[in-house]
Amino acid sequence: MDFNSALSGLKATSSELSVISNNIANVSTNGFKSSRTEFADIYANSNGGGGKTAIGSGVLLSAVTQQFGQGQISFTDNNLDLAISGKGFFIMSNNGSIAYSRAGSFGVDKNGYIVNNTDQRLRGFLADNLGNITGAQTDLQISTATLAPKPSSAVNVNVNLDATSEPPTAPFVAGFTPVLPPDPSTYNSSTSTTIYDSLGNSHIMTSYFVKAHAENTWRVYVGIDGSDVTPVPNTPPVGVPPMPYPTGELAQPYTLVFNTSGGYIVNNPATPATYYGPGPVTSTTSGLVNSGSLQPLNLNDLTLNSVAITASSSTSDGSSTTDNGASSIALAAAINQNTASHGVTASVNPNVLDLGIATFGNLAAGDFSINGVPIIGVNANETDLLNLINAQTATTGVVGTQPGGAGTSIILTANDSRNIQLITDGTQATGANFANFNLNGGVALNQAQRGTINLVTNSNQGIIVGGPNPGHAGLVSGPQSGIVQTSSDPIDISNWTPAGGAFGPQQVSLNFNNSTQYGAPFSVLALSQNGYSTGLLAGVNVDSSGVLFAKYNNGQSLALGQVALANFGNVQGLSPQGNTSWVETFSSGSALIGAPGTAELGTIQSGALESSNVELTDELVELIVAQRNFQANAQSIKTADAVTQTIINLR
Structure with a gap:
């Protein structure tokens, strides 16, 4: 033994x-x-x-x-060398015979299949033509076919538009061409990006930003390859103004609207642009004509029909004793420059001021003053008011008359060449209309005041906002006109057909949702679009989840498939077959197949091998x-x- x-x-x-x-x-x-x-x-x-x-x-x-x-992972220069970090086995196919391996030294055979050193094919999950991974298992193959071009359909524009910008002095001319490009003096800023048509040809899309006269509002004109593709605005809706435009119609060139915090206001179909009728209907009548409601205005920040008016200090009559920069001539010039936008026409009359008041009521101290002199009276009708005004002519230098006789408007004339300064507390006396021109405590008529003029449609005829020595500015308008817009337009190009035989018309949408209007210089923060040109295979890569990406020379990537891993209930039960491979047995149990990084399966390291x-x-x-x-x-x-x-x- x-x-x-x-x-x-x-x-x-x-x-x-x-x-x-x-x-x-x-x-x-x-x-x-x-x-x-x-x-x-x-x-x-x-x-x-x-x-x-x-x-x-x-x-x-x-x-x-x-x-x-786990064996140690060492890095290589081959992106198809794969290492498993954690549990699992590569699934290898040899004419349908399945084996499992941890050796990840792979290459490509003549047909593009990913194989190991013994020509066993690596198995994985199939990807469709759009790169979406499906659940179908297949032998992974790298296609060398040319990547078809994708026409651009969406462009994301993230810019900051300078809130301190002024509207250009010259109007932007639509319908520009490469031969007649836009005049730089007609827009505030611009930016360009490359887009692609259905044949993969590249085109330059340029956006021109024009500060509108309405506050926090910009116009956008879009050109492709130098030609204007901005749609022509729809005709105004028919009906009694104000009339909302039908949903989806373009009231004016593409409009971007921002809130008072500088944020972009996205399109709201429930609040379409509103049309306030034709205009202007110009009158030469001098003086003040009632205009509904006149709210306080900021100096040099007058707003008419949502259009901001700024009086230039370079335009002045030189005789105002209060503020030359906001003189009647300066205000009238600034207003008339934008008449087409707001529908108001300004005129300067050197002689008279029409109060537009037919009857009046009690006047207490502080209710109404002319050139600092209180006008006080009890139960004053228009005749009493006329007498009260003329009783102070020696002090105020202002004469009141009623050229139309009793019951008509009172005309004030500054016969001694002084400014006519009207002061009112805005009190609505019986039969009076002083609330319609609230000068808010003693500001001369040659100064615009704090607030916004709100023109109502039922009594919208005209207003006066200036009164330098020796007269006043009479602002006369017809019915309220123009277009008021409170949200941005969807910017969709639908009228562009690329040259060279590409599909057309090609639809391209611009998204400005992340754009801002802050008091900072114009800046382009991000530009992206979803199209690309024809691509040739430039390389492959595998991410940690085993997705096999083809990289093309046009900068695009497309998923070709995903490496599948297998695990077993009893790995000790696997039968070794040589060439660093195993096959399943009854003892090992059936293979549990999944994507890397799921369940108990490890992740994939590309360009690396697991050592012994x-x-x-x-x-x-x-x-x-x-x-x-x-x-x-x-x-x-x-x-x-x-x-x-x-x-x-x-x-």
Whole structure:
């Protein structure tokens, strides 16, 4: 029995030496998993059992198990070299025969399939023509076909428009062409980007930004390859003004509207642009004519029909004793410059001021003053008011008359060449209309006041906002006119057909939702569009989730598929097949297939390989131990031989 036990030890140790040697031999094999010998002792038992004096019969090699611990990941220069960080196996196909491997050294065969060194194909999930990963499994293939162009359909524009900008002095001329481009003096700023047609041809789209007269409002004109593609505005709606434009109709060239915080106001179909009728209907009647409601105005910030009016300090009559920059001439010039937008015409009359008041009521101190002199009276009708005004002529220098006779408007004349300064507290006396021109506590008529003029449609004829020495400014308008818009237009180009045979008309939408209007210089923060030209394959890459991307020379990427990984309930049950591959067995269970990074599956590292998980130092130590074990078992045979020889020599 001594010989048998020692012989079994030699056999077992020899197997251990073989396993260790195999581990050491594959220390540089990518994806290799080391093996470990496992032993069991042997007892020869009788039918009745071994009893307390049973002696073992040696050792038995019970199993050689592989250790599937993670190997070190080293980086390479090949994007198709793949390493699994964590659990899982690559799925390899050989004409339908499936094997599993951790070795990720891959290349491409003549048909574009991703293969390993033994021409087994890497399996994964199929991607459709748009790059969407489907659940269908297939052999992964890299297509070298040309990437078809994609026509641009959406452009995102993120700009800041300078809130301090003034409307250009010259109007922007629509219908520009490459031969007759827009005059730079007619727009505030511009930006360009490249878009593509259905054939992959590139085109330059340019947006021209024009500060509108209405506050926080800009016009946008769009040109492609130098030609204007901005649609012609729709004709005004028919009906009694104000009339809203039908939803989707363009009231004026593309309009961007911002709120008082500088944020972009997106289109709201529930509040379309409103049309206030034709105009202006100009009158030469001098003086003040009632205009509905006159709210306080900021100096040099007069607003008519949503159009901001700014009086230039360079335009002045030079004789105003209060504010030359806002003189009647300056205001009239500024207003008339934008008459087409707001429908109001200003005129300057050097002689008279028409109060537009037929009857009046009680006047207490502070209710009404002319040139600082209070006009006070009880139960004053227009005749009483006329007498009260003329009673103070020696002090005020102002004469009141009623050229039309009793019951008509009172005309004030500054006969001593002084400004006519009217002061009112805005009190609505019986029969009076002073609330219609509230001068808010003593501001000369040659100054615009704080607030906004609100013209109502039922009594909208005219207003006066100036009165320098020696007269006043009479602002006369017809019915309220123009277009009021409170939200931005959708900017959709639908009338452009590219040259050269490309599909047309091509639809292109511009999105300004992230644009702003702050008090900072014009700046382009972001420009992007969704089209591209024809692309040739320039390379491939695999991300951590195993998605295989083709990179094209037009800057685009397209998913071609996704690497699939497999895991098993018992990886020790896998059967090794050589070439660093395994096949499933009944003991391993069926493969659990999924995408990298899901469930318990690891992630993919592109341009890297998993090295052998053999720890060389440990194997060398084990080799020494196995060698000593072999020598010890050999010594046991030698000792048993000596004992046997002694017994033989007894005779």
